Amino acid sequence: MPLDPTKIWYVITGLAIGTFLIRYSFLGLLGNRELPTWFLRHLNYVGVAVLPGLIAPLILWPAATGGSPDLARILATLSAVAIGIWKNSVIGAVLLGFSTLYIVQFLTT
Amino acid sequence: MTATYNTPKSTFWRGYREGLPFILVVAPFGTLFGVVGTEAGLDIIQVMSFSVLVIAGASQFSALALMAEDAPTIIVLLTSLAVNLRMAMYSAALVPHFGKLRTKTKLWVSYFLVDQSFAMSIKEFGERPDQPINNKVAYFFGIVLAISPLWYTSTLIGAIMGASIPDVFSLDFAVPICFIALIAPLLRTLPHILTAMVSVAGALLLAWVPYSLGLIIAAFLAMMVGAYTELKLEQKNAS
16 A cells, blocks of 8 residues: 655654754753653653554564464564563664574475 | 863764764664665655654654554654654753753754764763863764764665565564564563563554554553552662
């Protein structure tokens, strides 16, 4: 399904301006203002709160298989999570994840 | 006794050298964005606009994934901007060092304020807190020179390669795998683990909620669980 170009440009523009304002927030706009502790405490977890939920459906119900769970993708996920936690390595997680995916796909097709 | 400092110029090149190892992270990530963006149906101008104007990989990937799910523009923006909220902390942390710069310089620093330039700078300023502001800025832009041009060019290379990569490589899986790689190293404390678990469970259970709003609800719940667990652990350790 092709994406609507108008929508793409809205997203690019909005994301560019919004991201810039986030980066400029304290340096340029708010100065040395203190933020409440509870706010900073929540801010600390935004990434871990958004990204796993974003990818969970992509892993369990991938569009490439028509939305049915796929053993290769699940095993690849588990191995990438394991190596990421264990070795603290971004590149390692990507490499092992894709290797697992290709090997299991090769063995099961 | 007056302390002697290196010139801003030599500090700039030291920043550049110390930024070079990030090539290993930035180049594959940029290439991947170019490839995945093109596969998702974006043209080269659109893909490059993302990497040049937004210059924040994780949020770019999340925007792509949500657009592919046909989420409404406002949801795409809210979710992707949430991914970038950590940069508000970066901005705050740099105020003691860069707060007195001219506005024009602060605008450029803000544009180039990415994970790597922040992490290296804050480490450097922690180790050498008293160096002149010109050296600090020079160091920051040295890191930037090592990574940002590469981010643009690797995106371009990926975008050119993009459509020629066959489906058998399952590149749809590149986005999840990248996010896993970014998150997994964080999953070492109880609050972070619980946050991730609530996020996954919430997003799956709320997948029926229209406009991809389920993800936002799940993220809010997960964030509150993380913050609450951290607070409880602190209280427990203090008592």
